[in-house]
Amino acid sequence: MVALHDLPEDVRNRLERNCKWHRFEPLAEIVGYRDQSRDVFFVTSGRVRAVIYSASGTVVAFRDVGPGQMFGEYAAIDGQTRSASIEAVEHSVVAQMSCDTFWKLILAEPAVAKAVLVHLTTMIRALSTRVYEFSTLTVQNRIHAELLRLAREHPIASTSVKIPKLPTHAEIASSISTHREAVSRELTRLARLGIVERRAGALVIPDIKRLIRMVEQAIGE
Amino acid sequence: MVALHDLPEDVRNRLERNCKWHRFEPLAEIVGYRDQSRDVFFVTSGRVRAVIYSASGTVVAFRDVGPGQMFGEYAAIDGQTRSASIEAVEHSVVAQMSCDTFWKLILAEPAVAKAVLVHLTTMIRALSTRVYEFSTLTVQNRIHAELLRLAREHPIASTSVKIPKLPTHAEIASSISTHREAVSRELTRLARLGIVERRAGALVIPDIKRLIRMVEQAIGE
DNA sequence: TCCCAAGTGTGACATTTGTCACTGCGGCTT
DNA sequence: AAGCCGCAGTGACAAATGTCACACTTGGGA
Numbered sequence: 320m321v322a323l324h325d326l327p328e329d330v331r332n333r334l335e336r337n338c339k340w341h342r343f344e345p346l347a348e349i350v351g352y353r354d355q356s357r358d359v360f361f362v363t364s365g366r367v368r369a370v371i372y373s374a375s376g377t378v379v380a381f382r383d384v385g386p387g388q389m390f391g392e393y394a395a396i397d398g399q400t401r402s403a404s405i406e407a408v409e410h411s412v413v414a415q416m417s418c419d420t421f422w423k424l425i426l427a428e429p430a431v432a433k434a435v436l437v438h439l440t441t442m443i444r445a446l447s448t449r450v451y452e453f454s455t456l457t458v459q460n461r462i463h464a465e466l467l468r469l470a471r472e473h474p475i476a477s478t479s480v481k482i483p484k485l486p487t488h489a490e491i492a493s494s495i496s497t498h499r500e501a502v503s504r505e506l507t508r509l510a511r512l513g514i515v516e517r518r519a520g521a522l523v524i525p526d527i528k529r530l531i532r533m534v535e536q537a538i539g540e
Numbered sequence: 541m542v543a544l545h546d547l548p549e550d551v552r553n554r555l556e557r558n559c560k561w562h563r564f565e566p567l568a569e570i571v572g573y574r575d576q577s578r579d580v581f582f583v584t585s586g587r588v589r590a591v592i593y594s595a596s597g598t599v600v601a602f603r604d605v606g607p608g609q610m611f612g613e614y615a616a617i618d619g620q621t622r623s624a625s626i627e628a629v630e631h632s633v634v635a636q637m638s639c640d641t642f643w644k645l646i647l648a649e650p651a652v653a654k655a656v657l658v659h660l661t662t663m664i665r666a667l668s669t670r671v672y673e674f675s676t677l678t679v680q681n682r683i684h685a686e687l688l689r690l691a692r693e694h695p696i697a698s699t700s701v702k703i704p705k706l707p708t709h710a711e712i713a714s715s716i717s718t719h720r721e722a723v724s725r726e727l728t729r730l731a732r733l734g735i736v737e738r739r740a741g742a743l744v745i746p747d748i749k750r751l752i753r754m755v756e757q758a759i760g761e
Numbered sequence: 762t763c764c765c766a767a768g769t770g771t772g773a774c775a776t777t778t779g780t781c782a783c784t785g786c787g788g789c790t791t
Numbered sequence: 792a793a794g795c796c797g798c799a800g801t802g803a804c805a806a807a808t809g810t811c812a813c814a815c816t817t818g819g820g821a
Contacts, residue, residue: 446667
């Protein structure tokens, strides 16, 4: 997370005056794939998502961006076209900063430079993992790995983890490159095996270590 | 490319004294996947490759690093373990710089900071493309796209491009997540269609625009 | 309350992709 | 010159994955 919060107050104030603020409704497109714009955006509230729609209708989801996080940084940094579309998932408020201001900020504030560098390597690692999983894991195992990633965002209660708002099957599918049906079937299978329990809107994993073992075994095979 | 060449000479000399130099034979492992080291390396001559071997023997290739390029930067930046193994492909000479020196360099030299930022976004774009292609293209189309990428590294002679040293089928396969056989078969098919011509050790693409059209059509479908 | 839309569950089937097994071809070594 | 080795070519088959069709569930609005 790029922590603009930690900047000296006068710097932050000046930056905020340099931003344009926008609100977006769900499904609104904020940035278009391959656009030539180069501004950087900071999400204040809500949630937006980086996706690419192929012409045949397949949706590839790259990442979700929530409060305190930024998007649009790739084009701002390298001057290329937008690497993906950004669309609002929820009602969102975002601040728009020009690429020039962003560069000045990076070069003037070492803490920002560090944060951006770390942020970029984090993205690289996430994408590498995805490529690696795609190359070595079956669809089933990718679903397990994705469940584990979702679980890791929530606290462990003794051995069990509750994922309160499980994304739709279609959303899960589009982040691991498969189809809704495969996710549905696998969840049913995992439920039969007692590895997950489906509760209204939520998913409970009674024994998270068991899932961890399954994933580790799949990766190390 | 992170251009250390462009630094003032005194800075560069000091840096070079801070580096340890190494030579590696082909197949030597320079950095191990998940190691905890954090040094950055610069390739002076030769070529090294970032790969992960799954326990089942599948090889996933991430990128090749040649003279003037660096590797090991992710761990140096975020302090995590190594994201992949690095092994020498050819006899290579490599300079090793400590993570601390690297950070000082970034923070002291804006040109270096910029270069590293651009380099990281380039990596992100390459990985995103790979994820996108994997999610939307068939094996055949991924082979076409990879051939096009290889072709783009070489000059166009009127309409044709010659790829002098085509990587082995197995190498191509491991950068697009498929198998040697698929590459072999598809090259045969493309040769029959007149889209490629096989010459001793080289591959000629007589009409590069035709290949470009094929790839664009596949992506936009 | 009822109905609709979005999301889900599941079977049957089609297609793609991977696996195995074997042959052939250079180039290089002994 | 013979033989070996890594890479390449290819057929037959197995397995994984995707597609389609349709029924069911559920949680808000009208």
